[in-house]
Amino acid sequence: MDLTWVKEGRTTIAVPCQNPDVPFPPGTAPVFYNSRMALNRDTTVLIVRQTNPHSYLDAMAASGIRGCRVGYESEVPVTLNDRDPLAIDLITHNVQSLGIDAHVMCRDANSLMSEEKFGFVDLDPFGTPAPFVDAAIRSTGKYLGVTATDTAPLCGAHLKAGIRRYMARPLNTEYHTEVGLRILLGNVARHAAVYDKGVTPLFCYAHEHFVRLHLQLKSSATAADKSIARLGYVHQCPKCPYRMEEQRFFPGIYTCPLCGASLTPTGPLWTGSIHDPDILAGMIRDSETFTAGDPAGLSKLLAVCRDEPDISFSYDYHKLGKYYRLSPGPIDVLLNRLRDKGYCAGRVHYSGYGIKTDAPLEIIRDCLIQ
Numbered sequence: 001m002d003l004t005w006v007k008e009g010r011t012t013i014a015v016p017c018q019n020p021d022v023p024f025p026p027g028t029a030p031v032f033y034n035s036r037m038a039l040n041r042d043t044t045v046l047i048v049r050q051t052n053p054h055s056y057l058d059a060m061a062a063s064g065i066r067g068c069r070v071g072y073e074s075e076v077p078v079t080l081n082d083r084d085p086l087a088i089d090l091i092t093h094n095v096q097s098l099g100i101d102a103h104v105m106c107r108d109a110n111s112l113m114s115e116e117k118f119g120f121v122d123l124d125p126f127g128t129p130a131p132f133v134d135a136a137i138r139s140t141g142k143y144l145g146v147t148a149t150d151t152a153p154l155c156g157a158h159l160k161a162g163i164r165r166y167m168a169r170p171l172n173t174e175y176h177t178e179v180g181l182r183i184l185l186g187n188v189a190r191h192a193a194v195y196d197k198g199v200t201p202l203f204c205y206a207h208e209h210f211v212r213l214h215l216q217l218k219s220s221a222t223a224a225d226k227s228i229a230r231l232g233y234v235h236q237c238p239k240c241p242y243r244m245e246e247q248r249f250f251p252g253i254y255t256c257p258l259c260g261a262s263l264t265p266t267g268p269l270w271t272g273s274i275h276d277p278d279i280l281a282g283m284i285r286d287s288e289t290f291t292a293g294d295p296a297g298l299s300k301l302l303a304v305c306r307d308e309p310d311i312s313f314s315y316d317y318h319k320l321g322k323y324y325r326l327s328p329g330p331i332d333v334l335l336n337r338l339r340d341k342g343y344c345a346g347r348v349h350y351s352g353y354g355i356k357t358d359a360p361l362e363i364i365r366d367c368l369i370q
């Protein structure tokens, strides 16, 4: 395998050599490395630095970039695992060249996680994490990181695959990214509850083609019950922009109060908060001196997430304008008008056109009029 050096954050590792003009077609590199996931790894390193677990497992390490960054950019002892022997050769090379104290293993992730415990378990598979979630919950002492790149099933574009993998009904709406994030979170919370573990989201977000969760788990039946109480549904009107959130185990049956159509439930999904404000504030403080792989992406993401209202759906600002046949002015004017009327209102982290507000639709429409 021809290798080239890449630097991400403060960490330099070797990865399979790519001709920039002729990149490997997806899935054909001898060992996987994707520089577009630098932001995903930046947030992992920041979370690990905030939570300081006693150990960290990169369960599917590939080149080892994630585990190497955690090992090199925090004080936490790391284990890097992959079932592919070629990946293990590369990981070993990278760990040695960085001089970090890391444990390298060539195991099936589920079998390793069924046998050993770690303070922080991180899942970053190809596509869906669903086959690994159960073992990861049993393996983690406290923290869990999960990446999903199967956004089509999670967000409702591949409905049947979404139902099979996540035992929830997604919905392909203008806020499908939010739905996908909350369906994955709800699915992990239900798996954790099986083992009397509750989940607290520390920092969860969606970006481009992936969803990323960072969770704290607590072993207690009461904590698990509290998590289950956060499950619910978003009900969407198929004919107009009306939507509502319901925190309930079984979905109710509703008609739209504006147009009388039957609302479509999507879920079960997580309806609670998706960030811990103290952890997020700590990440923002740390990011000011942190060497990120994607500095611009990271500062924008953290700032928008800090100010994003705690609501399980959003509105596409242009679609609202189209529906009401209005040509809306600047998005910040709309948000300020909503806030001036006493409603909470803010941008969403996954779309430049998305807004979240607890204002009813007639108020949003009034505030859209220039």
Ligand code: SAM
Pocket (backbone or CB within 6 Å): 032, 033, 034, 037, 041, 059, 060, 061, 062, 063, 064, 065, 066, 081, 082, 083, 084, 087, 107, 108, 109, 110, 124, 125, 126
């Ligand atoms: N975490 C890496 C990063 O940040 O660049 C990327 C991981 S890559 C998407 C997925 C890796 O999971 C591959 O290297 C693959 O060999 C490994 N893998 C897939 N199934 C596995 C399993 N059951 N056990 C262990 N490793 C597995």
